[in-house]
Amino acid sequence: MPSSGPLRKDIDTLDNPNFKKPSHLVIDVDEKVTNITGQYQPPGFSSFFKVQDGSTAIRLQVGDQVKVNIFEAGADGLFSSSTAKATQIEAVIDESGRIFVPYVGAVRASGLAPAALRSTIEASLADKAIQPQVQVLVGQSLANSATVLGKVNDPGPKPVSVAGLRVLDLIAAAGGTTGETYESQVTLRRGNTVATANLEDLFDVPKDNVSVRPGDTVLVSDVTRTFTVMGATNTKEEFKFEARRVTLAEAIARAGGLDDKLADAMGVYIFRFEPDFIAKALDERAVTTAEGSLVPTIYQINLKDPRSFFLMKQFELRDDDILYVANHPSAQLGKFLEIVSPIINTATTVATLTTRFK
Structure with missing residues (x-):
């Protein structure tokens, strides 16, 4: 039968307990799962650069x-x-x-x-x-400056004082960002090392607001994060994050809720790739090919259970997530009847006319 995607029974079979290492994880959302996924933080600047405190050594160079x-x-x-x-x-x-x-x-x-x-x-x-x-x-010293580029009000080289300067200080010296802070992505290049972080993450995690060194380059760009809604919802499209955090409850509401005529309320899913350490914390059977690998993970939530509405307020979506609502099996029967009804009606009409004219 025509369908917008798999039924709930098709997804559930991916989590066969006979498989020691399933290729996909199917995880029922509960309090433990929301706590584990809520602790996820992408690697910040402190994972790539030294968290330097105190003064910065200034060395004079040609052209200063x-x-x-x-x-x-x-x-x-x-x-x-x-x-x-x-x-x-x-x-x-x-x-x-x-x-x-x-x-x-x-x-x-x-x-x-x-x-x-x-x-x-x-x-x-x-x-x-x-x-x-x-x-x-x-005075002016390009060699003892850091350069700010991109979506800031005053791009260009900014002096790094002897007292030291951090990434957020440098962006503030450039007049701040021109876009929304939750969409602002900061890329720091130091030599051959390049790392990226969300601007608001630098505010929330002080250790990632690392000290700037002379010669660093900082690029501020607008990155639109999105999630996609598919299946038995009233609106199916790609949605932009309109805030830094979007919960599953907010995502379903923005999609107009579930389609009462089609949706299986027990088959609401989030599809995403989880980092290996999150996947292992969720299920020790998770297949990880190498450290830092990503594991295909499907989260399932049952809206027939009233407790799930509290869980939806705690479960946060991430960039590129897919929200999928499966069709109810009875919806398939309804589609079948819609297809065969005209044929049956036609056959009945023909039989009636044949009988009448005999």
């Missing part, structure tokens, strides 16, 4: 702009006068990695911390200036 303030104790020194006790020198580190300081000459700056450059200049002026003291300030 620096300001050198030289103070003297006397009024008639090389860099002081009766009206000013200091002279400011602005310089850009040239391609050889040096800056020019009067009465000192070319001083290597590339690769040094600002404090080290300060000590070098002070030592070079010790026998030339009057008790010199030097201050080195870092």
Whole structure:
């Protein structure tokens, strides 16, 4: 008979207890299952990058702009006068990695911390200036910046201060995101390592809000998460997540509820791929080919049981989930009768006319 998908009995046979390692898991949703699935968190930045605390080491590089303030104790020194006790020198580190300081000459700056450059200049002026003291300030420094791209209000390089900077701080420095936070995906590239996390996950899990290092690149993009509804519901389509979390109860409501003429209330299913550690926690028979593999999992909920309505409020959907409602077996009989009824009526009419005209 025509059908929009398998009946409940067809799905239940996938969970044959005689199979030691079924290719698919069929799991009845209960309190334990909602607790296990609710603990799922995708790998965050802390799984790929060190959770660095404290200050960030700044090293000067070619092209950096620096300001050198030289103070003297006397009024008639090389860099002081009766009206000013200091002279400011602005310089850009040239391609050889040096800056020019009067009465000192070319001083290597590339690769040094600002404090080290300060000590070098002070030592070079010790026998030339009057008790010199030097201050080195870092201006624009691409080498000590992190770049923010994508869906932010002010993209571009942002300086990484000595005090340190975290991912959320960097995005805030770029004016924040232009889209909804629950749809914002953050990708962090550091060297050859690339990882992705949801923006709100960085807020909820502080350890994943890792420190930014000079040279990092952060891409903020809008990623639309969806779930698909199929089978015996009043609306069958792909729905967007309109909030960070969507429960099974909300998903069924957005689909217009079950079709009273077709739906099997005991056959409401969620199809998804579960990470191996979740699948093993649900059923030790789960087949895992390698660490980190995904296991095809079918969750079944019985809406004939009033307790299931509480479970639906706790069971959260994920991106790319399929919500499927099976047809009731009696609906198949109804379809069969719709097909054969015109044939029977026609045959009856012909027989009646034949009898009448004999």
